[in-house]
Amino acid sequence: xxxxxxxxxxxxxxxxxxxxxxxxxxxxxxxxxxxxxxxxxxxxxxxxxxxxxxxxxxxxxxxxxxxxxxxxxxxxxxxxxxxxxxxxxxxxxxxxxxxxxxxxxxxxxxxxxxxxxxxxxxxxxxxxxxxxxxxxxxxxxxxxxxxxxxxxxxxxxxxxxxxxxxxxxxxxxxxxxxxxxxxxxxxxxxxxxxxxxxxxxxxxxxxxxxxxxxxxxxxxxxxxxxxxxxxxxxxxxxxxxxxxxxxxxxxxxxxxxxxxxxxxxxxxxxxxxxxxxxxxxxxxxxxxxxxxxxxxxxxxxxxxxxxxxxxxxxxxxxxxxxxxxxxxxxxxxxxxxxxxxxxxxxxxxxxxxxxxxxxxxxxxxxxxxxxxxxxxxxxxxxxxxxxxxxxxxxxxxxxxxxxxxxxxxxxxxxxxxxxxxxxxxxxxxxxxxxxxxxxxxxxxxxxxxxxxxxxxxxxxxxxxxx
Ligand code: 6PG
Numbered sequence: 001x002x003x004x005x006x007x008x009x010x011x012x013x014x015x016x017x018x019x020x021x022x023x024x025x026x027x028x029x030x031x032x033x034x035x036x037x038x039x040x041x042x043x044x045x046x047x048x049x050x051x052x053x054x055x056x057x058x059x060x061x062x063x064x065x066x067x068x069x070x071x072x073x074x075x076x077x078x079x080x081x082x083x084x085x086x087x088x089x090x091x092x093x094x095x096x097x098x099x100x101x102x103x104x105x106x107x108x109x110x111x112x113x114x115x116x117x118x119x120x121x122x123x124x125x126x127x128x129x130x131x132x133x134x135x136x137x138x139x140x141x142x143x144x145x146x147x148x149x150x151x152x153x154x155x156x157x158x159x160x161x162x163x164x165x166x167x168x169x170x171x172x173x174x175x176x177x178x179x180x181x182x183x184x185x186x187x188x189x190x191x192x193x194x195x196x197x198x199x200x201x202x203x204x205x206x207x208x209x210x211x212x213x214x215x216x217x218x219x220x221x222x223x224x225x226x227x228x229x230x231x232x233x234x235x236x237x238x239x240x241x242x243x244x245x246x247x248x249x250x251x252x253x254x255x256x257x258x259x260x261x262x263x264x265x266x267x268x269x270x271x272x273x274x275x276x277x278x279x280x281x282x283x284x285x286x287x288x289x290x291x292x293x294x295x296x297x298x299x300x301x302x303x304x305x306x307x308x309x310x311x312x313x314x315x316x317x318x319x320x321x322x323x324x325x326x327x328x329x330x331x332x333x334x335x336x337x338x339x340x341x342x343x344x345x346x347x348x349x350x351x352x353x354x355x356x357x358x359x360x361x362x363x364x365x366x367x368x369x370x371x372x373x374x375x376x377x378x379x380x381x382x383x384x385x386x387x388x389x390x391x392x393x394x395x396x397x398x399x400x401x402x403x404x405x406x407x408x409x410x411x412x413x414x415x416x417x418x419x420x421x422x423x424x425x426x427x428x429x430x431x432x433x434x435x436x437x438x439x440x441x442x443x444x445x446x447x448x449x450x451x452x453x454x455x456x457x458x459x460x461x462x463x464x465x466x
Contacts, residue, residue: 014073126183137161143179161364188267325407
């Protein structure tokens, strides 16, 4: 009996995906470039009778049932191309390679074209959920040739997360590149959501001078209401953790320098390329850049040691106010992400199903949030609307708008760096503004460059000798 599927790459995610497949009774072949890693992995999972190690690539491929199905779980970038080129000589027509890494969507398109010369299928499969998600059920965003996808649909759905209503968090996204694009935007939203939470934490810690324990309780409470989400939940868990080496909370021992692997940056570059507006996501990427300049920040903090306004002891009303502000900010952040998907879908002709994307983000992924159900409903009513215009959200934004502004006033008064939250309100104000100041901008462009302008009362282009 041949194996049902092969997993190439036994890094953190590959190891977990392979076990997840085993737990769903698939016969799984595993291969890693370094044999010791394969051997060690198999020794650790000796109880799995349907997990088969291969130390030779040819044997790995030949052990698979045709059409062969191989999931690549290797580092995004050149490695994926190298692995594909190693595999090609052993593969046959109609075999399927699934790239489960965070690949750049243009690389996915290039790879599927490259493989189509040999009539081998390439599916770009966005996978979210980190190590635990990969093991217990991730959110999966597959794309590429639909016939090829149909051959792996059952497997991917089996290993995916299941929402509360039992629906698998895996749906075919669209043609080549779209799955990795959607995963990229997922990560962009993730950057925004994380940064918003961090800024609120900063307001509670530095503005209201609350202890870790007090902040933890607030996040725990928030996770029971409209902010219920994976990221709010893990924040409340993180704030409970004590350091092993000192008596302190671990959070206080972690250096404030953010890492990044690049998907947030790609989201910004892609948004700029198609003139989409995602200020919260870009602000979040820039916040990571600023965080990395630790030594410069330390110098500057001495130079600009401003006397910030103190906030009074926090009241229950203020905690509710911040919760409402955070809700508005999160909605605006997700709205920007979905709007980017809409712009990209139009640009690339993908015909993305936004409601369905919201559904597969309900479980297993990092941006899992209770309000994704509402987002789905909003798109069911009108898929062309910006989410903030949907009745479901517009009513709440109007009710909470004052709280949103007040929270931002507190942040600004106290000099707390909060570019993501501030940008959400700016996005809202920019979007809902009937008459902007771009009339002056156009006048200036015409003044110095004869770039012309349009008039409010007549059609056509006009130029003035200023
Ligand atoms: C996921 C995550 C995953 C990874 C991020 C982290 O959906 O499972 O988004 O893809 O943890 O890439 O990204 P940064 O290192 O850029 O923060």
